[in-house]
Amino acid sequence: MILGIMPAISEGFLLLMSTCILLLGTVFYQKQAKIIPWLVNFSMFVGIILILYSAELPTGLYLHGEYAHNFLTVLLKLVLLIFAWIIFIYTNKEVESSTCVEFYVLALLSIIGMMVMISSATFLTLFLGIELMSLPIYTLVALDKKYQQSSEAAIKYFLMGAVASAIMLYGISILYGISGSIDYLTVQQTLKNLLWVGSGNYAYTFALLFILTAIGFKLALVPYHTWAPDVYQGSPLSTTIFLASVPKLAIFAITAKLLIEVFPVLVEVWQVWLLVIGIFSIIIGNLSALVQTNIKRLLGYSAVAHMGYMVLGLAATTTEGYSAGLFYLITYLIMIIGIFATLILLDKQLSIEHIQDLQGLNSRDPLLAGSMLLILLSMAGLPPLVGFLAKLFVLKALLTVGYIKLVIVALLMAVVGVCYYIRIIKVMYFEEPLHTDLITVKPYKRILVAINAIVLLLLGLQPVLLMRYCEMAFLI
């Protein structure tokens, strides 16, 4: 156990910067509005540098055993910060200027919470990380004070999220009672010993089920998915892009950590749970998305389906499956950020609500329409793009452990998924626009969206660029 704050240096810096931004924002209310995006860009840049710097440290537990540091945590934190930075660039000047400071401060605090979750090594850091991640997001959803749907989405999200964390806390308290400790390693050892002795104590299975329920809520998997479409639809677009993307990374991190590190002895229980819930998420997510007309709601249901595929990767319980799950998640985040970014850029002129608002986008802005086309085809999982490979890796990992029927169902549902993505493409390309004026967007954002789409094509041709790191993360 090494006493050192170095692995948490990036979190510390971001905390410092977020308080500075809060102070600046309250003291110089209107005048400093321009400097704040620059400060955010600066803090994200330095945060990434600090993470790369701390990557050199020896792996192990830090801060009295509360904080883990290994390749997986460094990789996930790096990806998290890069994606968050891209989101901040896209939302620059798109957030209403009266809530600009609040947006950045809350988002930064939420990112710190996610980083704490990713490197948690005890249940205390895990719980505090989850809360620090979720509480700012509830507020972000309600940020648009005049919009009635926004506060309705916020209260729904808040109630669901708070119940989920309370259920998880109860599970943790049972685990503490069984093992007399709150750090992952001791709990794992105790469970192993208990199972080896063959003690008929099923309390730990209950604890696992409580924790899995909470994870299901947070990832919006099927019996617990009802909040996702509502929240996606109700929150302002700059919040939706944030809550639809980066929190998934942190929750993936704790899911993988808890299941692989803490509950390896209960693998039969959680594998069945993940398989059942994953396949139902895919079925219900895709079928419900078919009938949606609101594009944000449609993306909410498609998120349920995509998380189902990701969870199926974890359910293979092999290194191949875990890395396929991580690969799926990272590529999904690239797609969802790209698609919401396009919607944000179009929102000022088209006020995006329904799919029909995108009518004839191709004749008004070929570049944005083209990028959206690539992203949507990738989400649908068509071959030259990375979405296809991500699904292929997950299903291949499942096939090698012999779940042929599940793979067939997942494939059929992927075909169903293609329908609703194609419908959006049809509206963009084959319908006449209502107005003919061109879309005006800042050039650098336009280029960023195009790069976003090209990355998908590039990764589709050379998946090894990303897959190598995903495999390294789970090698140990």
Add this chain to the structure above:
Amino acid sequence: MIPLEYYIYLSSVMFAISLTGIILHRRNVIFLLMCIELMLLAANTNFIAFSESISEISGEIFVFFVLTVAAAEAAIGLTIIVLIYRQKNNIDIQELTELKG
């Protein structure tokens, strides 16, 4: 000295009451907030009871953090409720029906 089991019975009853409250009660949002609070307290009871019976301190430290988090959570929940009250003049959960599909 009260045996450990009794504390566990108490906490599981508290947890069950609050969970059924959340599932069955479909009117006032404040009631739901109180149920969530009770769920956290049930977990706290567990932590303190276990910590006392195995003389290990980390459970009690956990409780401090949970109490702090519960306060923050209640603050945010009440803020959102105030926001809804300003827009609709009531906090009936049945009337929150704009998001559907």
